[in-house]
């Protein structure tokens with residue numbers, strides 16, 4: 001890829017509120033810069049210091065970083081620990097024992113079900129549940145290194161299952177509950193899992209997601225699985241296979257509440273999580289124990305400024321990496337209180353999330369731009385019904401957030417009081433990589449701002465050389481970090497080829513994002529490089545055009561793709577979802593003209609869409625990512641050949657093709 005021209009100019013800047021500094025972990029820019037200098041002066045010493053400070057080790061490591069065989073890096077080699085001990089046991093001692101203690105009766109998890117049922121689990125209760133389930137796993141023959149698939153709704157038992165696996169050294173492989181039986185079967189099979197932990201079903205928009213039925217179907221094809229544990233949640237009739245399937249409640253009722261934690265080497269696997277690429281079957285991203293835990297705890301502390309008395313809520317499902325790191329491992333390692341919610345943001349009403357913020361006096365709220373855009377579309381009256389003055393910090397993750405959505409989040413949800421941490425990272429990075437620090441970093445809407453200390457980022461051209469300031473290029477990490485993926489499960493070659501092969505001997509990590517850096521060193525992620533459009537030799541990030549479209553008052557959401565063009569190489573085609581206006585309110589042709597002019601005005605004629613199609617919805621994965629591949633096919637009138645099984649709404653393609 002040559003250089004990408006960046007056309008989005010965002011001038012606004014928001015300075016942190018000085019009252020946040022008073023007890024923040026990183027109180028100001030000077031403190032941030034001091035950490036950056038510390039990390040650059042002696043990278044390994046920096047990470048050793050963080051590892052010592054944040055994690056309880058049974059045995060200290062012999063070597064901080066082993067880089068003898070790049071890109072197969074090892075962190076904290078020789079060190080021993082257990083992730084569940086770090087998330088549970090060390091919080092249970094009496095206050096005087098250590099700074100980690102005195103949390104026995106503190107809420108570890110506050111849970112709210114979609115129907116409105118609730119449960120609060122203290123650290124002691126969490127300990128009891130995880131120990132009991134750990135013993136059950138061992139009785140079922142699960143040993144260190146065995147893979148366990150977790151296919152569950154967002155209920156406390158999902159957290160217990162993760163931590164019980166960690167306790168006995170089993171490698172969990174969570175499959176998002178919205179995936180089909182087929183996707184589940186592929187993942188079970190690839191990981192050769194011995195056990196599946198599931199539920200009869202989960203609640204979603206008042207309907208039952210029949211999880212156990214999907215497991216039954218998947219297991220027709222997978223012969224590695226010996227046993228299935230089933231949590232009763234939705235209580236519809238399901239089929240239990242005698243000798244294979246067991247009720248969770250029956251098993252734990254009999255189990256002992258003391259389960260000896262497995263002593264794990266820092267580089268022993270903690271979990272596998274599958275993620276899709278632009279080609280090929282999903283990749284099993286492998287994370288190991290020591291480095292992952294260090295950076296999960298570190299980033300939760302720095303980025304969310306988690307304090308002892310906070311109610312912290314990350315809305316991600318545990319089926320995604322965000323749910324792993326920022327619902328479970330990060331906040332619990334710090335002894336925090338993590339809120340878990342089972343349902344969708346808009347059921348039974350459009351104020352559901354804000355109602356929960358009010359009810360539990362949530363202080364830190366972390367969600368995705370797609371949710372923010374969807375909720376902003378429903379109107380300010382919903383958030384305004386609730387008192388949200390407990391909020392201190394807001395966060396986003398998953399895709400670039402367009403400045404319009406950012407401003408709505410800032411103004412309507414945060415009442416212009418709360419900093420927004422736009423956190424950039426990936427399944428593969430394990431933890432947040434680039435993000436503002438809430439009390440320190442001046443924020444520019446749409447920018448994830450500055451790399452966290454220790455993260456060595458650059459924007460480079462095809463040869464791996466830095467591009468000129470302000471120009472777009474490929475976003476790479478130039479040095480290993482503790483929570484990085486260690487390989488693609490069962491496929492070391494694919495690990496090297498996918499992430500490290502592009503720049504030869506330089507060993508830069510590259511996972512497909514384009515970005516630019518501005519004069520102040522702020523990063524602006526321009527989207528995946530495969531989302532880039534080349535118009536007459538000019539490369540444009542689709543996100544910037546989308547952002548311009550969404551800044552028009554009539555537009556709620558937009559997706560821009562390239563369409564083959566005889567003259568220009570590619571031309572720009574936009575799918576646009578309008579704000580709530582009835583068809584009679586406007587003339588389509590007039591609005592098309594107006595939007596094209598608007599983009600011209602915002603960015604310049606180079607970015608003017610050649611075609612615009614209005615639609616009620618966009619094809620998205622269940623995690624909210626727009627499936628641009630499908631939109632590209634539709635825009636250019638091609639048949640879609642690839643996989644469409646991860647689509648949230650399977651009827652959307654017909655809708656888009658018609659009319």
Ligand code: WT7
Nearest residue numbers: 322397398399400422423424425426427513525
């Ligand atoms: C891709 C990773 C990491 C948890 C959620 C998604 C995009 C993520 C941002 C952000 C711009 C972002 C990137 C990245 N992305 N966060 N703050 N700004 N883009 O995890 O499924 O592994 O996706 O999401 O394109 O590569 P994932």
